Amino acid sequence: MTDHAAMAPSEARTLRSYVYDPRYRGIFFQVLTLLIVVVLGWWIFDNTAENLARSGTASGYGFLRGRAGFDIGQSLISYTSDSTYGRAIVVGFINTVLVAVLGIITATIVGFVVGIGRLSKNWLIAKLCTLYVEIFRNIPVLLIIFFWYKGVLDSLPQVRDSLALPFNVFLNNRGLAFPKPIWGEGAWLIPAAFLVGIIVTIGVARWAKQRQAATGKQFHTIWTGIGLIVGLPILAFFVAGSPLTFDYPIAGRFNLTGGARILPEFVALYLALSLYTASFIAEVIRAGIRGVPKGQSEASFALGMQPAQTTRLVVVPQAMRIIIPPLTSQYLNLTKNSSLGVAIGFPELFSTTSTTLNQTGQAVEAISIMLTVYLAISIATSLFMNWFNAKMALVER
Amino acid sequence: MDTKNLAYVRTEMLAPAPAPLSTSTVSGWVRANLLATPKDTALTIIAIALLLWTVPGMLQWLFFDAVWSGADRSACTTIAQGGVQPDGWKGACWAFIGDRFQQFMFGRYPLDERWRPILVAILFVALLAPLLIPKVPRKGLNALLFFVVFPVVAFFLLHGGAFGLDEVETPLWGGLMVTLVLSFVGIAVSLPVGILLALGRRSHMPVIRTLCVGFIEIIRGVPLISVLFMANVMLPLFLPTGWTIDNFLRALVGVAIFASAYMAEVIRGGLQAIPKGQSEGADSLGLSYWQKMRLIILPQAIKLVIPGIVNTFIGLFKDTSLVSIIGMFDLLGIVRLNFTDTTWITPVTPITGLIFAGFIFWLFCFGMSRYSTFMERHLDTAQKR
Numbered sequence: 001m002t003d004h005a006a007m008a009p010s011e012a013r014t015l016r017s018y019v020y021d022p023r024y025r026g027i028f029f030q031v032l033t034l035l036i037v038v039v040l041g042w043w044i045f046d047n048t049a050e051n052l053a054r055s056g057t058a059s060g061y062g063f064l065r066g067r068a069g070f071d072i073g074q075s076l077i078s079y080t081s082d083s084t085y086g087r088a089i090v091v092g093f094i095n096t097v098l099v100a101v102l103g104i105i106t107a108t109i110v111g112f113v114v115g116i117g118r119l120s121k122n123w124l125i126a127k128l129c130t131l132y133v134e135i136f137r138n139i140p141v142l143l144i145i146f147f148w149y150k151g152v153l154d155s156l157p158q159v160r161d162s163l164a165l166p167f168n169v170f171l172n173n174r175g176l177a178f179p180k181p182i183w184g185e186g187a188w189l190i191p192a193a194f195l196v197g198i199i200v201t202i203g204v205a206r207w208a209k210q211r212q213a214a215t216g217k218q219f220h221t222i223w224t225g226i227g228l229i230v231g232l233p234i235l236a237f238f239v240a241g242s243p244l245t246f247d248y249p250i251a252g253r254f255n256l257t258g259g260a261r262i263l264p265e266f267v268a269l270y271l272a273l274s275l276y277t278a279s280f281i282a283e284v285i286r287a288g289i290r291g292v293p294k295g296q297s298e299a300s301f302a303l304g305m306q307p308a309q310t311t312r313l314v315v316v317p318q319a320m321r322i323i324i325p326p327l328t329s330q331y332l333n334l335t336k337n338s339s340l341g342v343a344i345g346f347p348e349l350f351s352t353t354s355t356t357l358n359q360t361g362q363a364v365e366a367i368s369i370m371l372t373v374y375l376a377i378s379i380a381t382s383l384f385m386n387w388f389n390a391k392m393a394l395v396e397r
Numbered sequence: 398m399d400t401k402n403l404a405y406v407r408t409e410m411l412a413p414a415p416a417p418l419s420t421s422t423v424s425g426w427v428r429a430n431l432l433a434t435p436k437d438t439a440l441t442i443i444a445i446a447l448l449l450w451t452v453p454g455m456l457q458w459l460f461f462d463a464v465w466s467g468a469d470r471s472a473c474t475t476i477a478q479g480g481v482q483p484d485g486w487k488g489a490c491w492a493f494i495g496d497r498f499q500q501f502m503f504g505r506y507p508l509d510e511r512w513r514p515i516l517v518a519i520l521f522v523a524l525l526a527p528l529l530i531p532k533v534p535r536k537g538l539n540a541l542l543f544f545v546v547f548p549v550v551a552f553f554l555l556h557g558g559a560f561g562l563d564e565v566e567t568p569l570w571g572g573l574m575v576t577l578v579l580s581f582v583g584i585a586v587s588l589p590v591g592i593l594l595a596l597g598r599r600s601h602m603p604v605i606r607t608l609c610v611g612f613i614e615i616i617r618g619v620p621l622i623s624v625l626f627m628a629n630v631m632l633p634l635f636l637p638t639g640w641t642i643d644n645f646l647r648a649l650v651g652v653a654i655f656a657s658a659y660m661a662e663v664i665r666g667g668l669q670a671i672p673k674g675q676s677e678g679a680d681s682l683g684l685s686y687w688q689k690m691r692l693i694i695l696p697q698a699i700k701l702v703i704p705g706i707v708n709t710f711i712g713l714f715k716d717t718s719l720v721s722i723i724g725m726f727d728l729l730g731i732v733r734l735n736f737t738d739t740t741w742i743t744p745v746t747p748i749t750g751l752i753f754a755g756f757i758f759w760l761f762c763f764g765m766s767r768y769s770t771f772m773e774r775h776l777d778t779a780q781k782r
């Protein structure tokens with residue numbers, strides 16, 4: 001007892017005992033770190049303010065309302081060189097989202113096929129898929145972008161020798177020109193019908209699941225769903241009186257007029273990002289499927305399930321748990337890599353922001369906007385995938 | 398009990414099943430691995446058709462129709478384009494690579510001084526090889542030489558300006574040399590900084606933890622090109638007026654910051670996998686925090702994540718190619734620069750150059766990933782009894 005009492009903190013603590021107390025040490029180091037960070041931050045802030053004042057740059061976000069004065073080759077919303085800088089940045093943002101979403105879809109499909117292919121018992125298929133993964137994984141994505149842009153798309157014919165494809169589609173080194181759909185009156189019915197189709201399908205799926213749980217009878221939800229989601233919009237199209245006309249591209253002497261156009265830059269960026277990321281996704285998928293113990297599928301066979309059922313009901317749900325977290329980071333990588341479009345002049349977020357920066361000299365503001373947007377995209381994607389992951393995670397007691 | 402009339406018991410033997418296919422003969426192997434089921438047969442046929450469709454053309458382009466020697470663009474252009482090749486000719490222009498090979502390796506490094514990067518490369522290999530081979534003894538000394546002495550020597554050799562060596566400004570550096578210097582510095586900086594960040598993220602001190610989490614997540618949430626761009630544009634703004642900072646150094650700072658954040662997350666994965674008992678055991682022995690980390694936790698954690706670390710290195714190596722966007726001439730940058738060189742401007746030059754650069758990058762990355770697989774297996778057997 002006396003020993004214990006001696007160990008207890010007494011009032012007569014020496015300085016030495018404070019120095020060696022982890023709590024006080026912790027506080028000391030934290031205060032020190034904070035102090036260093038604050039001083040450093042203040043120093044940087046001070047320098048920046050001085051440098052900006054010296055170069056006569058006004059600060060603030062007012063420049064966003066100024067006239068941009070540069071053209072953007074591809075935009076989903078109306079944009080001319082008379083639009084504002086703010087709108088130019090929004091156009092860039094939309095282009096980034098567009099290439100990221102399309103890239104993610106394609107990369108997932110290709111990655112899934114290649115990942116499964118690597119596990120195939122067919123020797124040739126497995127080796128080809130391995131070859132694909134080993135080639136694309138070990139080359140910088142920027143190089144792949146240039147490969148498509150400089151190597152492949154540059155060798156397409158000039159505008160006057162455009163390749164004429166069926167349905168008034170033209171392919172040349174300025175991109176792919178195709179008939180632009182013009183929606184007439186009542187066209188809103190079609191997306192509305194599509195939405196209704198999705199909602200009804202979800203309802204049918206729930207009902208079918210409940211019925212199967214209660215009676216054991218199965219229902220062909222998939223075919224019903226496809227019928228509803230595809231059929232209803234088609235029905236709506238005719239009900240609304242086919243409100244669709246096309247603006248066809250017309251081959252002139254030097255240029256194509258009319259129609260819509262996909263930039264070769266977009267195609268190069270999209271293909272490169274998809275194929276590069278697909279090689280990583282293939283590895284993620286392969287690791288996920290191999291992570292499900294063999295006993296699981298053997299047990300499923302023992303219960304009398306068909307191979308397709310085993311894959312769908314036993315292997316894939318378990319593999320998904322392993323797959324989702326690394327898949328999320330691949331999606332984020334693809335989105336961030338879309339900023340490399342700047343190297344070939346595709347007008348995505350990074351590219352339009354840096355053009356704005358070069359024209360206005362508002363370095364701090366422009367970069368802060370860009371970083372915030374990329375961070376927001378990253379956080380939104382992670383939040384969604386975390387939610388999805390939590391939904392798929394193992395439900396434990 | 399009558400055992401003769403049970404409905405579920407067979408009364409006569411089944412006919413013997415055919416012998417399993419032998420996979421040791423060639424035809425048996427083909428049947429088992431290529432033609433096992435009708436679906437497999439169809440896939441095999443599709444794959445062979447695909448190969449027959451692409452490979453001969455590719456070989457023709459890469460080797461048989463390629464130009465292997467020549468002094469300027471006329472070697473790789475058709476007569477109509479002002480060259481010597483027959484009309485309709487298409488093929489790789491390896492003569493271009495041969496002519497510019499030195500430039501692709503060293504950039505505009507002065508011709509008389511090129512022995513210096515070569516000497517650095519020899520030193521690099523001589524120090525790295527024994528470090529990578531597990532059996533060679535004295536790893537500690539070797540690592541010290543490689544990570545502490547070698548960078549200093551390499552700096553003075555490459556940059557000069559002391560010991561009677563002429564100074565070679567960094568804008569003259571280029572090619573594979575720049576790619577390797579950037580990656581080496583990125584790797585050498587990111588490992589210790591990444592470890593510190595990972596420890597900070599798992600620290601119990603809220604201020605330190607918040608700072609580390611903030612740094613890591615912000616850097617990981619934005620593209621590398623924006624970090625490089627920031628280092629390029631913002632760094633000069635952050636420093637007092639009159640301080641100049643070398644372009645090369647700016648890129649180095651950007652790459653190192655980016656790699657550190659990724660490295661920190663990899664190391665954190667390893668730290669999380671170490672059971673708490675290890676840390677408690679170290680505490681009960683009276684080890685201080687740094688002793689505990691250095692002697693108990695980190696050796697185990699790092700060993701666990703060696704594949705992840707190597708993957709980060711591979712990613713970093715590939716990502717150095719992005720510095721070409723901010724106007725530096727690494728391997729990809731210098732290859733691109735040559736696309737506009739009038740001596741070699743031909744329709745096939747860009748793609749030949751890109752294939753060459755891609756092959757070099759591929760060699761390094763594939764080598765690293767193979768080594769990582771080897772190391773994983775090596776460390777794994779060490780665990781087995």
